[in-house]
Amino acid sequence: MRGMSVRHLAVVPAYNEAASVERVVGSLREHAPEFDVLVIDDGSTDDTFDRATAAGARVLRHPFNLGIGGAVQSGFTFAKERGYDFMVQVDGDGQHDAGQIEVLQRTMASEGVDVVCGSRFMDDSGHYPAPISRRTGIHIFAFILSRLVDGRISDPTSGFRLYNQRAISLFARDYPHDYPEVEAVLMLHHHKLTLREVPVRMFTREGGVSSISSGKSAYYMIKVLLALFIGLARARPVPEPGEAAAVSASQGL
Numbered sequence: 001m002r003g004m005s006v007r008h009l010a011v012v013p014a015y016n017e018a019a020s021v022e023r024v025v026g027s028l029r030e031h032a033p034e035f036d037v038l039v040i041d042d043g044s045t046d047d048t049f050d051r052a053t054a055a056g057a058r059v060l061r062h063p064f065n066l067g068i069g070g071a072v073q074s075g076f077t078f079a080k081e082r083g084y085d086f087m088v089q090v091d092g093d094g095q096h097d098a099g100q101i102e103v104l105q106r107t108m109a110s111e112g113v114d115v116v117c118g119s120r121f122m123d124d125s126g127h128y129p130a131p132i133s134r135r136t137g138i139h140i141f142a143f144i145l146s147r148l149v150d151g152r153i154s155d156p157t158s159g160f161r162l163y164n165q166r167a168i169s170l171f172a173r174d175y176p177h178d179y180p181e182v183e184a185v186l187m188l189h190h191h192k193l194t195l196r197e198v199p200v201r202m203f204t205r206e207g208g209v210s211s212i213s214s215g216k217s218a219y220y221m222i223k224v225l226l227a228l229f230i231g232l233a234r235a236r237p238v239p240e241p242g243e244a245a246a247v248s249a250s251q252g253l
């Protein structure tokens with residue numbers, strides 16, 4: 001049906017990831033060559049911009065730090081405006097394995113879902129080396145979300161995700177702030193978009209610092225829990241008639 005070639009965008013949110021961003025971009029270009037690479041330099045104060053540019057990425061630079069939600073939403077907006085068919089989100093810290101993007105793609109194709117999320121907790125070994133506070137938080141969110149969305153979610157804070165055009169347009173319009181991944185799962189459910197998880201291996205970050213130190217975990221938990229419950233009651237922007245999301249929904253996709 002589609003005459004022109006399918007277009008793929010890899011979005012790499014990066015805040016002070018000079019230690020790893022070059023390798024992340026290089027690995028994307030090697031393992032996922034059909035993806036154009038867009039690094040969102042989220043107001044970094046280190047060399048992130050130069051390193052990402054040197055590695056051959058296109059770099060969109062925020063004049064100041066917006067936080068991960070704002071960074072990823074810039075990616076969605078870019079993808080939507082430039083008419084990309086698929087967008088994959090890959091952390092700038094080296095945690096995600098570009099070689100496994102094809103696993104996400106295969107699942108999207110075979111299951112016909114709008115979003116595929118790489119989960120580090122689906123294999124049997126199950127000992128991803130996250131701090132216990134973080135793991136506990138993840139499991140509590142997983143438990144609550146799995147009930148709210150009526151399907152098993154094992155790794156709700158994973159940012160290793162592949163989105164189709166419907167998901168891109170939804171999140172270009174509205175994407176949660178601060179710690180967005182958990183709430184985004186709930187948004188998908190509200191908008192009747194589908195999500196599948198697939199097992200992936202994930203690395204620990206290569207350098208820099210995580211946004212979620214163990215001291216911040218309690219704060220993170222409370223904040224995201226509140227966001228979840230407020231999210232349940234919150235009015236959602238409804239797609240305009242004729243927009244991609246509405247059109248494909250009426251085709252039963």
Ligand SMILES: Nc1nc2c(ncn2[C@@H]2O[C@H](COP(=O)(O)OP(=O)(O)O)[C@@H](O)[C@H]2O)c(=O)[nH]1
Pocket residue numbers: 012013014015016017042065066067068069071090091092093095157159205209210211212
């Ligand atoms: N910490 C943090 N990360 C950001 C921000 N904006 C973009 N990012 C990027 O978002 C990605 C995920 O953040 P990270 O701290 O690794 O979260 P974690 O993997 O969940 O521990 C990384 O590639 C960051 O560089 C921000 O304002 N703060």
Ligand SMILES: [Mg+2]
Pocket residue numbers: 091093095205210
């Ligand atoms: Mg990370």
